[in-house]
Amino acid sequence: MPIAVRQLVAICRALAAQARLVVMDEPTASLTHTEIDALLETVNGLKAHRIATVFVSHKLEEVMRIAERVTVLRDGSRVGTYPAGDIDRYRLAELMTGHKLEPSLKPRLANEGAPILEVRGLTRRGHYEGIDLALRPGEILGIIGRLGSGRTELALSLFGMNPPDSGEIRVAGKSVRLRTNRTAIRRGIGYVSEDRLSLGLVMPQSIADNIVVSILRKLTGILGLIDGDRRRKTVSRWIHELNVKTSAPDRPVQELSGGNQQRVVLAKWLATDPRILILDSPTVGIDVGAKAGIYQTVDALSRRGIAIILISDEVEEVLHQTHRILVMLSGRITAAFDPGEVTERELREAINA
């Protein structure tokens, strides 16, 4: 069953068990816009049944929509409890991180070089249709759309894991057929999957191994065996460059915090020396403070000349972190915007059209 229905089943189970208190932990993680609306309505409805709800979330807009009181936690301790009327999103973000966060727009992209990635008429039946896009080095392209809009399928096709039926992909001017992700990686394309936990990292294995997993063959020396020295140096370099907070790279990567884990994932892809990086919902499940760190990293990557496709669910993110925005709906690109010239409202309307 689709996730939204499963969640409703779970809620029914609570009702059937005659619960008086329901605790929901990040319930909207995999839901579409309409499904989120429906869920939040249901939660509101629980009030009528005299059922109390504890709604754990880091999605500030949703919290503001249904909460009567908000308790903010930071670093394991309670910052405070506030009536919902006295507080807004920005204040919440400030309380959560301890800093004031100033949203700003990206400066326009400097040079107009040749595109590093061109996609023409890419189609895969049932997934997406007639996709045209172009991406220049250093450009951050945002793709936003609801679940089921085809964005992840498109991303996987660009990564070689979902071969299209027709259309053309060109990398640095050369037409390529991406049959496997290994081919894509060889052509300089990396993919940071949206599900960091189940696809981005091999949790029980060491931080070091997780960093070098994609470039094992590049670290070999005599007899085709991995040169321990080069491995060590590579691992140190990326831990340092991306600021991964760890003193022991041989510890399992699952011991790191979410933000640090995401940095390890980025390190892995950067180690492959990519020209194009696809980030699929990179800040899901990461709190506001760590998000800022990720955005800084993404910015640094773009300034290095890496072209980035940022797939996201969050209007805020796409407005403030990209150079261009594409909206996908039902497998097609339905709109293109310049973040400097579109309002949040217009963007939302385009997404939910």
Next chain:
Amino acid sequence: MRDFLGRAVHRHDVQIGAIVLLMLAFFGMLSPGFLTLGNFADLLETYSVMAIMAAGLLVVLISGGIDISFEAIAAVSQFLVATILVRFGGNWFVAFSLAGLFGASLGAVNALLIYYLRAISVIVTISTMTFYFSILMFVTQGRSIYNLPNWFTSDLSLLSVPFPVTVAAAALVLTLFILSRLTIGRQIYGLGGNPEAAKRMGCNIVGLQCFAYGYSGFMAAIAGIVQAHRVEEVVPYALIGRELDVLAAVVLGGASLAGGIGTVSGTVLGILLLAVLQNGLTLLGVSSYSFGLVTGVVILVSVSATAYTAKRQRKRSIRHAL
């Protein structure tokens, strides 16, 4: 109707059933003595012990684990019960009760070790198997028990249905009842399908596991005394070494090693598949030396086909998940 057939064809046990029918037809055509009541009666009788063990193993597999020790449990229980009966006398009720008691207890030990040591079921049951069997061989020094009481070995056929077959049928029906009608059956499916969810829903995990492994031990012990009845002696090492055959039958019948999937009907078909195959080959005069080869090919082809169709179904439903 067409939709029903369409869906039915994809069900694992229907597919296995079809293969069994094909084999029956094939062997029936080639060998006249095959499709006779006498032959089938023999067949059922021979594989009844295996069927009883398979019933127990099925429950463990559905719960998401695996039990390699059931044959050792069968051997130990068989020996204990026989020794007691020889020394103190008794009747079938006593025999079954004792066997059930010993088997369930030894099986429960597995469950407790797996739960409290937080260990993997293969390793634990291999260890207990080694332990149970070795102690048994040490105590018996490999000697058999010949002097089983008359009432134990005398023919108990009911309406010309041999006793072992009756017991096997009862075991399978009991298993079917538990799995499909009792709450605990549903909970075991749930435990196997999604252990995290089962835990969060408040299922008594250790209790369920004790039940599953205890049930497997219980069935194994019953199988043990039925075997003793059939061959009229208790040989400590006779049952060992065929764990993987029983596992093969259950898996051929559609049970999944990961848990949450499996049916009694599938298990019965799995056993039938192997039984018909071997019996058919024998009647065709094919040397028994080729059984292993043929069975191996059947297993490989069957599991490959199952996995392949599952993979294709998953690819098709990936869009749903996304």
Next chain:
Amino acid sequence: MPSDIAPSPASVSAPRFTSFPLSDPTITMLGGLIVVAAAIFGALAPSRFLSGDTLRAIAFQMPELGILSLAMMVPLMSGGLNLAIIATANLCALVMAAILTHLIQPSTPPLIVAAVIVLALLAGLVTALGIGSLTGAIVAFFGVPPILVTLGTMTLVKGTSVLATSGTVIGGFPPAILFLGNGSFFGIPVSLMLLILCAAVVAVILSHAPFGVSVGLVGSYERATRYSGVATEWVLVGVYVLSSLLCWVAALVMMARFNSASAGYAESYLLVTILAAVLGGVDPFGGFGRVLGLLLSLLLLQVISTGFNLLGFSPYLTAAIWGITMILAILIALLRDQWLVRFLRPSPAESAALQTRNPEP
């Protein structure tokens, strides 16, 4: 076993957040246990236990079980297991034995003998490669759980052996072969040297070859490893090919030691190899393990076995003790993890990692 395949996508892709106890403490523990065991036996039967004979006995008995355990270890590290190792070894042995006995007579000139030996070795090698490739291909490309595939190949391979020999034994090999099993160089048995060579090769591969490192990654979580650009299907094929190659070496040692080959030898070894691997620190969930640990655990099992033998214990009792040792080792590892959590106060993330072992029911 992990597993990992008719089930729903959720359980296939659910990552296993377990971190098996680090191998180093395991190695120290094993080393300690060996010393303790040796001390106990030494005290109980000093003249017979602590003698050159005992050492030689152990040195000769370890290799076949040892190489077979290596053959089991590699698939375990990839998150699977290979139930067919004994059957594979036996079939390889039979193939080599058939060639040797048919083409070598007492009167055959030494040059021809050498050529036939090479031919036999190649034939055995090809057999192993074939079995390994078939197993690996079905595991990798069909996605069937290794337990089931190797159950099938085990039945198939053993069936082939039985059919080919009608259950008989083939024996009588040239001295060159026998030397492999019974000879020594400077007091060290040739078979032991073979074991050490195989162990060294496997150890280097697992820790330093891109293929070997991938094995651990695949064992911990195949899907994420695949998304990272590792050709996991080929890694899996390679795992079972390597495992079968080790079975071929074991076959040589077995042939040499028994001067015969049969479809049914060493069957009781199968479960012992799994025991030895897990006792030696190989994570049964996959992803972790050290060859040194495996060797030490084998040594420990051998010391116990020889010690009990000398003390007049029945071999059955020894086997029972092996079973208990496994349970004890798991118990000790569990207690140590809990002790670590209690006394060292790790960070919440580390503590969660230590405690969230996902046990299979």
